[in-house]
Amino acid sequence: MTPPHTSTSLLFTLQQYKAQRRKTWAILIDTDKTNALGCLQLINYIEKSAAKPDFFLVGSSLLVSYDQLHEIVLLLKNHTKIPVLLFPGSYLHLSSAADAVLFLSLISGRNPDFLIGNQVLAAPLLKKSKLEVIPTGYLLIDGGKPTSVAYISNTQPIPADKIDIAVCTALAGQYLGLQVLYLEAGSGATFPVSPALIHAVQQTVTVPLIVGGGIKTAEQFAAAFMAGADLVITGNIVEKQPQIVQQFAEVLNKLYK
Secondary structure (H helix, E strand, C coil): CCCCCCCCCHHHHHHHHHHCCCCEEEEEEECCCCCHHHHHHHHHHHHHCCCCCCEEEEECCCCCCHHHHHHHHHHHHHHCCCCEEEECCCCCCCCCCCCEEEEEEECCCCCHHHHHHHHHHHHHHHHHCCCEEEEEEEEEECCCCCCHHHHHHCCCCECCCCHHHHHHHHHHHHHCCCCEEEEECCCCCCCCCCHHHHHHHHHHCCCCEEEECCCCCHHHHHHHHHHCCCEEEECHHHHHCCCHHHHHHHHHHHHCC
16 A cells, blocks of 8 residues: 655645555654654554555654654654655744655634645745645544634634535635645544535545544544545544554555455
8 A cells, every 4th residue: 555655745745645546545754642662563563564655754743842743753654665644733843854745734724824824924934944835625523522723724614514515615626726635633632524525525625635633443534535535634542552553554445355
């Protein structure tokens, strides 16, 4: 499942995979919740397993230090060949050791700091770095309980049953030129983004569609793909139950049979 680590643009890779209807998987490393030892243990488990994700995402809320984030990125780069994408909670959460950054605009909210403010502050830093920048529309969907991202960003998630609002927001993001769309229920959500909402968005937009948050079982993982997600993100559950990576890999293998 893991793509070869070359100089090829990761955005181009995502676009090509979508055109080929190839489904991909990423593990999110939350640097607020994972230290270097925990990260190394996860890497060792994955490297010894036949089940490997296509990408790692590294991200956090506003609480993590640059040094901690950079250390985790370096561990991933030094011990695996799996591409590392940054999933930043602020303009300070950048590491030149990563391969790319999801340049997020929280288009489901109305807080200017997360629509454009942090992005303006990050732009000159990214200009000086070698990071590939992937313009990404970020939509926070209600996952059944308050989440860190909603609190930190001071935005309300789109209600899970307001599918039309999610669809129109995603389409607006595409029309604004965003190259990837990310439907997120939030870390530790009670329930993930519904298949009905994923399907409705996928039927409307043409850019790669990422889905994450609240995915705790192989059944939920499979349902997100079947509904139309191109890339599915798993996070907390992998840190708590690393053996579940084999179940996720089996889901992907079945999709290709």
